[in-house]
Amino acid sequence: MSEKVEAQTLKLTKKGLETRNKLLRAAxxxxxxxxxxxxxxVNITQEANVANGTYYNYFATKKxxxxxxxxxxxxxxxxxxxxEMEKATSxxxxxxxxxxxxxxxAKTRPDLYNIVQQAVVVDQELYRxxxxxxxxxxxxxxxxxxxxxxxKPLDLETVAYSLMSxxxxxxxxxxxxxxxxxxxxxxxxAMTLIFDGLKQKDEG
Amino acid sequence: MSEKVEAQTLKLTKKGLETRNKLLRAAxxxxxxxxxxxxxxVNITQEANVANGTYYNYFATKKxxxxxxxxxxxxxxxxxxxxEMEKATSxxxxxxxxxxxxxxxAKTRPDLYNIVQQAVVVDQELYRxxxxxxxxxxxxxxxxxxxxxxxKPLDLETVAYSLMSxxxxxxxxxxxxxxxxxxxxxxxxAMTLIFDGLKQKDEG
Amino acid sequence: MSEKVEAQTLKLTKKGLETRNKLLRAAxxxxxxxxxxxxxxVNITQEANVANGTYYNYFATKKxxxxxxxxxxxxxxxxxxxxEMEKATSxxxxxxxxxxxxxxxAKTRPDLYNIVQQAVVVDQELYRxxxxxxxxxxxxxxxxxxxxxxxKPLDLETVAYSLMSxxxxxxxxxxxxxxxxxxxxxxxxAMTLIFDGLKQKDEG
Amino acid sequence: MSEKVEAQTLKLTKKGLETRNKLLRAAxxxxxxxxxxxxxxVNITQEANVANGTYYNYFATKKxxxxxxxxxxxxxxxxxxxxEMEKATSxxxxxxxxxxxxxxxAKTRPDLYNIVQQAVVVDQELYRxxxxxxxxxxxxxxxxxxxxxxxKPLDLETVAYSLMSxxxxxxxxxxxxxxxxxxxxxxxxAMTLIFDGLKQKDEG
DNA sequence: AATGAATGAGAGTTCATTCAT
DNA sequence: TATGAATGAACTCTCATTCAT
Numbered sequence: 001m002s003e004k005v006e007a008q009t010l011k012l013t014k015k016g017l018e019t020r021n022k023l024l025r026a027a028x029x030x031x032x033x034x035x036x037x038x039x040x041x042v043n044i045t046q047e048a049n050v051a052n053g054t055y056y057n058y059f060a061t062k063k064x065x066x067x068x069x070x071x072x073x074x075x076x077x078x079x080x081x082x083x084e085m086e087k088a089t090s091x092x093x094x095x096x097x098x099x100x101x102x103x104x105x106a107k108t109r110p111d112l113y114n115i116v117q118q119a120v121v122v123d124q125e126l127y128r129x130x131x132x133x134x135x136x137x138x139x140x141x142x143x144x145x146x147x148x149x150x151x152k153p154l155d156l157e158t159v160a161y162s163l164m165s166x167x168x169x170x171x172x173x174x175x176x177x178x179x180x181x182x183x184x185x186x187x188x189x190a191m192t193l194i195f196d197g198l199k200q201k202d203e204g
Numbered sequence: 205m206s207e208k209v210e211a212q213t214l215k216l217t218k219k220g221l222e223t224r225n226k227l228l229r230a231a232x233x234x235x236x237x238x239x240x241x242x243x244x245x246v247n248i249t250q251e252a253n254v255a256n257g258t259y260y261n262y263f264a265t266k267k268x269x270x271x272x273x274x275x276x277x278x279x280x281x282x283x284x285x286x287x288e289m290e291k292a293t294s295x296x297x298x299x300x301x302x303x304x305x306x307x308x309x310a311k312t313r314p315d316l317y318n319i320v321q322q323a324v325v326v327d328q329e330l331y332r333x334x335x336x337x338x339x340x341x342x343x344x345x346x347x348x349x350x351x352x353x354x355x356k357p358l359d360l361e362t363v364a365y366s367l368m369s370x371x372x373x374x375x376x377x378x379x380x381x382x383x384x385x386x387x388x389x390x391x392x393x394a395m396t397l398i399f400d401g402l403k404q405k406d407e408g
Numbered sequence: 409m410s411e412k413v414e415a416q417t418l419k420l421t422k423k424g425l426e427t428r429n430k431l432l433r434a435a436x437x438x439x440x441x442x443x444x445x446x447x448x449x450v451n452i453t454q455e456a457n458v459a460n461g462t463y464y465n466y467f468a469t470k471k472x473x474x475x476x477x478x479x480x481x482x483x484x485x486x487x488x489x490x491x492e493m494e495k496a497t498s499x500x501x502x503x504x505x506x507x508x509x510x511x512x513x514a515k516t517r518p519d520l521y522n523i524v525q526q527a528v529v530v531d532q533e534l535y536r537x538x539x540x541x542x543x544x545x546x547x548x549x550x551x552x553x554x555x556x557x558x559x560k561p562l563d564l565e566t567v568a569y570s571l572m573s574x575x576x577x578x579x580x581x582x583x584x585x586x587x588x589x590x591x592x593x594x595x596x597x598a599m600t601l602i603f604d605g606l607k608q609k610d611e612g
Numbered sequence: 613m614s615e616k617v618e619a620q621t622l623k624l625t626k627k628g629l630e631t632r633n634k635l636l637r638a639a640x641x642x643x644x645x646x647x648x649x650x651x652x653x654v655n656i657t658q659e660a661n662v663a664n665g666t667y668y669n670y671f672a673t674k675k676x677x678x679x680x681x682x683x684x685x686x687x688x689x690x691x692x693x694x695x696e697m698e699k700a701t702s703x704x705x706x707x708x709x710x711x712x713x714x715x716x717x718a719k720t721r722p723d724l725y726n727i728v729q730q731a732v733v734v735d736q737e738l739y740r741x742x743x744x745x746x747x748x749x750x751x752x753x754x755x756x757x758x759x760x761x762x763x764k765p766l767d768l769e770t771v772a773y774s775l776m777s778x779x780x781x782x783x784x785x786x787x788x789x790x791x792x793x794x795x796x797x798x799x800x801x802a803m804t805l806i807f808d809g810l811k812q813k814d815e816g
Numbered sequence: 817a818a819t820g821a822a823t824g825a826g827a828g829t830t831c832a833t834t835c836a837t
Numbered sequence: 838t839a840t841g842a843a844t845g846a847a848c849t850c851t852c853a854t855t856c857a858t
Binding site for chain 1: 239240241296318321322324325326332335353354355356358359361362363365366368369370372373374377381389390392393394396397398399400401402403404
């Protein structure tokens, strides 16, 4: 798509790496505050305390740093979830732990939460990549639950997208919009819905 | 200094109204193709076959037409869902019809589907308004289901957001990304998840 | 200079004349508040409660109404001064009455006071015309004072411009800037300066 | 939203300073020729032989350069007058030298003479600042003349505004309108008026 | 590696003016 | 006479990007 050569990522001196990281952190802050389009390179370089031109020693375009931010966020998020799920004693427990980890993690970076959504405008492909990666994680863990007979053998991808979407919206609703934790009651309601469904049990 | 008056709201001639509508339709197309920020007023007026300045006879800013587009979409969508749900024979049936109506409607305007998501960058408040409106619709129909004992008395808002999010993501996954209908199998998997839950029934 | 034909001034029906006057009064207000360049035709027509296009039934350009405002103001001001000077009992008294009349009149229309100054940017020629007209009035009255031996036979035009400028700046200082009358003390100091000069009399 | 920071004030390279000065000189010329509102930034940058955007590296708005021009002019003018007045042998002589210096200086920059007047439309506050600064200079020198008994103890500010206005209007009349020096005869008439007053001496 | 001056395309917006009704 | 829709040139200002130092 773009013939732009990525600015040299390799062979960075220690000082160079530091500058690069300063820029990443600055971009994170600026994008969160202003959004991708309202933010300017100058905003970022000022926040990072470097000169305007310095940016282009490390990133070829404005989009490139955005891209890296999203991909990092995605990797870190999946890593955090995975680590927490490994502690589980059952497949249901694993899923609950996954959600918990997601909310916990979102709470530590509410800014980035918003940035991810911006990809919908900035780069559709990146946006799809982001959710497909997350969905793939769900598919793996759900597969194990089905194989062990703990979960119903429903269409894997559909369930994956459904669970992911619930996490996404509850996180948005509480953490991003309100700046709060997802309330215990809400969390439990969602878990009940997911594991037991909405229908009232027939009582015998 | 310039107290940004809404472009004349009064005294719109029939011809004026027609032009206004041409602009709305053009904006819908252009925003969908290019996204809010990449789209220019000139793109819109050219698509509408009017002069550049004509835009500002009807809308005070670039954002104003975006706003109107989203609000119209929201209203029409809710109307379509409501009408379909009224035909239902049970609360579960109502919900299923609601989802169907949503997917059907999304299919007729996949462009607008994308535009709504852009609000996350363009106008957070509008974005929240959009989903809160939809969620409020779910809350109403779920309340009836609970009152009649058909649904579990779970936290209303949480369930509302969960169902809404499932619709949103499945629509995105199939209709917007793939340009297809939501497959029957996926639809049924989602409904099973929602009504019966993920857990395998304990067998006697 | 401009080939623009002046919009028909003659043959106005009574209703037409009324509309024309509404526009003049509106323009006066709008120009005073916003200045010539910041004011728009729409501002004027809205203030006058007529439609946009109506303006051009009465004035050919934006500048034309400005021009007329200034010329009217000038005529009225000179008329008011002349009438007051006629009551004088001496040439000094006439000049004092002239100043008083000027300040009184300025006080009733502080807005227009500002508009006149705007001509310096809008139309240099008009600006010169304005002050030359006022100066000519001074020349006339000073000539009489000199002929009667009451005033020194100084260069007429220079004295005319000097007196005019004093009126102008004191009016600006007190009436336009402060919204007050020119204080008695200031008025008398100016009169002493003008008639007796700045130098201390040699004492006996 | 955009908190309109003064274009970088810090860290101006020698080259940067040169460009800034080129812009100032170009603006002076363009404003004088076309007036503030008729002049465009493009006019200025073309005159300065730099690209359009370069302007905004040095000035945040169109008004900012205008402001700086006026303030510089004011400072330089007062400096020139002060230096000349210091050579005086009497207070009357000082005032005469002050007027001479003013007219001389105005002659070297007739363009700027006009620009100052434009402030009346562009920025009232700046306009007041300009004349208050000049008036303050007069007040100082008049005070000394009064204290030494050479001048009558008239209301200081009134006399200051009166003298200033005379200088202003004679300069306008001759230097700006006609492009000539203030004629000797006119100069002397004004001085006589100022120091001896208009009234014919009573003859013994 | 870092700087900051320079660029110029392009944006949103304004508005005097025209004209069909 | 009055209307208001339409026009399009012109404006100020922004900013990603380049490049000489």
